[in-house]
Amino acid sequence: MLKALFESSRTTKRLISLAYDSLAITLSLYIAICLRLGSFDIPVTERELGTLAITILATLGAFVKMGMYRAILRYMTPQALNTVFFGTCFSALILAVGSFFTQSFIPRSVPFIYLTVALILLGGPRLLVHHIVMVLNGKHLGKSEPVIVYGAGYTGHQLRLALKATNYKVVAFVDDDLTRQGSVFANIRVQSPAELPRIIRKYGATRVLLALGNTPHSRRAQIIKGLEPLGVSVQTAPAIPDLISGRARIEHIRDVDIEDLLGRDPVKANDQLMSACITDKVVMVTGAGGSIGSELCRQIILQAPRRLVLFELNEFSLYRLEAELKHMLEGQSFSTEIIPLLGSVQKEHRVETIMRTFSVQTVYHAAAYKHVPLVEHNIVEGVRNNVYGTWYTAEAAIRAGVESFVLVSTDKAVRPTNIMGASKRMAELVLQGLSQRQTDTRFTMVRFGNVLGSSGSVVPLFRQQIKVGGPVTVTHPEIIRYFMTIPEAAELVIQAGAMGTGGDVLVLDMGEPVKIVDLAKRMIHLSGLTVKGEDEPDGDIEITYTGLRPGEKLYEELLIGDNVSGTIHDRIMRAEEYCLSWPETRAILDELDRACHDYSCDRVRELLMLAPTGYTTEEDLGDAVWLHKSNTAKLRVIK
Incomplete structure (x- = not known):
């Protein structure tokens, strides 16, 4: 019967609720009068019945207006209980007023007794049904997994509420705030992080959920490092800004972000540098659909350019980015014209026509082939796109009267050991040469290392390998x-571009380098697993070494020579x-x-070595x- 009731339509449930509440109000009034008079035999006249009718209609109307019949009992929150309380208080007030105007035989103390009884009869069954549903859901979901929540603040409280309808059961809260330790948080005592080993053993918990809100990355990294040896899976709740903006919900538990592992807090942007080349200007981004290009567009939009030209070769990437940026503009106080254009940076005439047509003032050149092994297997196209694509775009910018041109470069351009790095260094040389030839267009080059979450990042690869049970592949220990x-x-590319004076090579401070094998081990440990090796043959995940890929270096560098100076920004040199x-x-x-035209890859490589790129390879x-x-030519000779 209960199952049939729970599975009935919303209309049926609301009618049942209305009928029950009418009965409960009647019974509450009867019990209140009986308690006041000390007798079950009470006088009932038309006046008392009139008061009851007024109370029922007014109370049900108030409940409907307050949305009590829209609430779903299985997801009932403290706010819903507040609605019951205030609705019942209103009902008691109506009873007092109604009895006065109808001059019914209801003592003045009855409304106060009625309030208490009605709260029990109206709120009690709702709590009971909520409890029954939660128990039934728990049986349906099976045995709940015990989890520990790290953080007894607002985020931790919301996380606990969200997990009630899942197969996770919060068994403990821990917090490093001494003022919270020992207090009872949502009927669960808040304990010190030092108690974690004991709590894990006591409850058999295999998962710690971080509810750290806006805690800085540096502090997050310390917390995560302390959790690594415990052998539990560590995951995190979304940050407060993501919850407020609607990009995430509190129950969207995810793996620990790699930036939390690195522990580096972002430096606040210089607003003047961010807006200098963008606000109320016409900006063009080449390679707009890529990892860096698309993020540049997101940052640029926030600086209110007059027009943003998206130049991209990939149709789907361009379509997706345009839709995202238009969504970002909704509700903004400014309007920016977004112009999505398909094309290649190797088509100089098209690039120049676009720049002239839309009066482009600032260009961020992010279009490039960046995947080292792929460029090694596609040397001519890699050089054409990275070197000549940059040259043609720069020449078009000069003729179109562009004010600022920023090249997104790479740390692999420093003493390169691969074609990709050499081609990017050659692109830098091209812009340095053009800066000497003219001064109308200001050219700036910005170098930085690997970005997290890009298409070539190792982090998503490691997560996928851990998910399937390994092995995790690292090229070299x-x-x-x-x-x-x-x-x-x-953000730093935009600020660096505003600081250039012409022909500058600006380098972003990437912080401390990370050993890739250590990163892999940390990700394995934070998944609640162990590394399989000679020391631990029964471990869960093995790390295998595949050898350096073609053109890959052990260490990346960001500078050439020692002639380095600071700038007005702490993170830009x-x-x-x-x-x-x-x-x-x-x-x-x-x-x-000529070498590219003849497809003489050996000559292409030789020229890149002869140029002052620092390129060497064996x-x-x-x-x-x-x-x-x-190989085909050799076979013909043999024949």
Whole structure:
């Protein structure tokens, strides 16, 4: 019967609630009068019945207006109980007023007794049904998994409420705030983090959920480091800004963010630098659909440009980005015209036509092939896109009268050991040469390392490998990398672009480098698993070493030489680089163009080594087309 009742329609449930509440109000009034008179035999006249009718109709009307019949009992919150309380208080007031006007035989103390009885009869069954549903849900979901919530603040409280309807059961709260320790939080005692090993053993908990709100990344990293040896899975609740904006809900538990592992707090942006080249200007982003390009667009939109030109080769990436940016503009006090355009940076005439047509003033050039092994297998196209795409876009910018041109470069351009890095360093040389040739367009190059969450990041790969049980693949036990979040990188690129004076190579402070194998181990430990190895043969996840990929370095560098100076921004430095005059640069470009046209990959690599790029390698050429052509030619000679 209960099952049929719970599965009935909303209309049926509301009618049942209305009928019950009418009966409960009648019974409450009867009990209140009986208690006041000390007798079950009470006089009932038309006046008393009139008062009862007024009370029932007014109370039900108030309950409907307050939304009590829209509340779903299984998800009833303290706010719903408040509605019952205030609605019952209103009902008692109506009873007192109604009895006065009808001059019925109801003593003045009855409304106060009625209030208490009605609260029990109206609120009690709702709490009982809520409890029954939660018990039935618990049986349906099976045995609840005990979890520990780290953080006894607002986020922790909301997380506990959200988890009540799931198969997670909060068994303990821990908090490092001494003022909270020992207090009772949602009927659960708040304990010190030092008690975690005992709590885990007592309840058999295998998961710790972080409810840290707006705690800085540096503090988060300390907390996570303390949880690593405990052998439990560590996950986190969404941050408060994400909850407020609607991007996430409190029950959206996710794995620990890698920025929490790094423990570096973002530096507050300089508002003047952020807006200098953007606000009320026409801005163009090439490679707008990529990881960096799309985040640049998000940051640019917030600075209220007059017009934003999105230039992208991939149709779907462009469509998705345009939709996202238009959604961001909804509700803003300013209006920005968004212009999505398909095209390649290698089409110089189209790029120039676009810049002239829309009167572009600032260009952020993020279009590039950045995946090291792929560029090694596609040498000619990698050089064409990274070197000539940059040159053609820069020449178009000069002729179109663009004020500022910012190249998004890479740490792999420093003493490169691969074609990708060498091509990016060559692109820097091109812009340095153009800066000497003219001064109308200001060229700036910004270098930084790996960004978290990009298409080539190791973090999502490690998570997927851990999820399927391993092994986790690392190229080399000693390989290290610099890491930065995409929003942080994009924000610093915009600020660096505003600081350039022409031909500058600006370098972003990436913090301390991270050993990739240590990162893999931390991610395994925070998943509640152990690393399988010689010391622990029965571990859960094995780490295997696959060897360095073609053109890959153990250590990435961000600077050439020691001639480095600071800037007005703590996280941005200026590197004084060796560069060529424009005639010297143009001569190399012409030679490189002929080699690309002839598909002479060996000559392309030789020219990149002869140019002052610092490029050195001892690896064999890996271009797939060139290798196939060479092997075919050798076979013909043999025949």
